[in-house]
Amino acid sequence: xxxxxxxxxxxxxxxxxxxxxxxxxxxxxxxxxxxxxxxxxxxxxxxxxxxxxxxxxxxxxxxxxxxxxxxxxxxxxxxxxxxxxxxxxxxxxxxxxxxxxxxxxxxxxxxxxxxxxxxxxxxxxxxxxxxxxxxxxxxxxxxxxxxxxxxxxxxxxxxxxxxxxxxxxxxxxxxxxxxxxxxxxxxxxxxxxxxxxxxxxxxxxxxxxxxxxxxxxxxxxxxxxxxxxxxxxxxxxxxxxxxxxxxxxxxxxxxx
Numbered sequence: 723x724x725x726x727x728x729x730x731x732x733x734x735x736x737x738x739x740x741x742x743x744x745x746x747x748x749x750x751x752x753x754x755x756x757x758x759x760x761x762x763x764x765x766x767x768x769x770x771x772x773x774x775x776x777x778x779x780x781x782x783x784x785x786x787x788x789x790x791x792x793x794x795x796x797x798x799x800x801x802x803x804x805x806x807x808x809x810x811x812x813x814x815x816x817x818x819x820x821x822x823x824x825x826x827x828x829x830x831x832x833x834x835x836x837x838x839x840x841x842x843x844x845x846x847x848x849x850x851x852x853x854x855x856x857x858x859x860x861x862x863x864x865x866x867x868x869x870x871x872x873x874x875x876x877x878x879x880x881x882x883x884x885x886x887x888x889x890x891x892x893x894x895x896x897x898x899x900x901x902x903x904x905x906x907x908x909x910x911x912x913x914x915x916x917x918x919x920x921x922x923x924x925x926x927x928x929x930x931x932x933x934x935x936x937x938x939x940x941x942x943x944x945x946x947x948x949x950x951x952x953x954x955x956x957x958x959x960x961x962x963x964x965x966x967x968x969x970x971x972x973x974x975x976x977x978x
Contacts, residue, residue, distance in 0.1 A: 750978040751789040751797075751842075755906055757971020759783040759805050764964040770816040776865070776963055778830055781807035783910075783969050795843050799853050803834040803888070805910065805967070809864055820959065821868070828864040832912070832965060834886050849894040849902055849975075859886035861914035861965065868918065868959055882914030882963060894975060902975040912965040917958065925952045 758780065765776035784804045791797035808829040815824045836857030843850050862881045888911070894904035927949040929938040938947045 749791050751787075751791060752976045752978060753785075753787040753789065753904070753973055755783070755785040755787075755904075755971040755973030757783045757785075757906065757969050757973075759807060759910070759967045759969050761807055761965075761967050763966045765807075765966050768810055768813060770813065770818060773819050773961060774963060775818075776830070776965070777810045777813040777825070778807040778965075778967075779810055781805065781829070783967075783971060785906075785971065785973070789840055789842070791840075791842055795841055797840045797842060799838060799840040799855060801834070801836050801855055801857075801888075803832075803836070803910070805832040805834070805965075806830065807832075807967070818865075823869050826864050826867075830965070831862040832914075833860045834858070834888075834910070834912070836886060836888060844896075847896045849892075849896065849904070851892045851894075853888070853890050855888045855890075857886050859884060859912035859914055859965065861912065861963070863963075865963060866914075866916045866961065868916075868961075880916055880918065882916040882961065884913045884915045884962075886910075886912035886965075900977040902977075904973050904975055906969075906971045906973060908969045908971075910965070910967050910969055914963055914965065916961045919956065919958045925954055928952050 759782055760780050761776065761778035764774045765778045767775040768777050769775045782805075785801065786803075787799055787801040789797050789799045806829055809825070809827060811827070813825050814827050817824055834857060836855035838853060838855035838857075840853040841851060860881055860883050866880050866882050868880075888908055890906055890908035892904050892906040894902040896902050930948040930950055931937065932939055940947055
């Protein structure tokens with residue numbers, strides 16, 4: 723009889739223990755990294771005759787990640803990354819295709835916001851993880867500063883935006899039950915695009931000229947010179963760059 727009375731209490735205790743165990747597996751991780759960013763491919767290219775050259779040098783990377791880890795070592799990561807790569811000093815005075823002024827100095831200043839799945843595994847005091855993220859990039863660079871070649875000489879300092887992705891692998895060591903120091907290796911890529919239409923501005927009025935004599939044409943009835951409105955020519959500037967870097971960083975994970 724006593725066992726029958728206590729049975730619901732025992733079952734409830736076992737159920738609470740199971741819920742606690744599941745809850746322990748479902749954790750929030752907060753990660754922070756600082757590392758080196760090495761450009762490759764077109765991002766590194768320094769051909770002044772190519773619109774796709776990035777003229778990027780080795781720079782640095784700062785990254786903040788929030789992971790929600792579920793059961794079976796799988797989770798979801800949301801990540802912000804800031805990347806800075808200086809422009810090659812040798813390209814400072816280069817005039818690129820479709821430009822009227824030199825490139826100048828400066829750097830790539832790229833902001834990434836990405837999301838994607840993450841695999842995380844603990845082996846004793848060691849941890850390994852892998853993630854594949856996708857999202858958007860907002861890339862600020864002297865390459866996106868453009869001066870129109872028409873008479874208005876209008877300069878636009880803008881940014882390129884587009885799709886971004888990252889493939890990353892990490893290995894860590896647990897300092898405590900809630901703090902892990904970690905080494906991270908990643909490939910970071912993006913395709914920022916800048917599109918802008920120039921021209922069409924009203925420039926004033928000019929007299930109609932005789933194509934043979936070059937003299938102003940007069941109205942045969944009034945004797946007055948005939949004028950016409952002049953507008954700047956309309957044209958579009960389209961620039962698509964490719965960002966690609968290998969990154970090595972060191973960071974710390976806090977298990978919340």
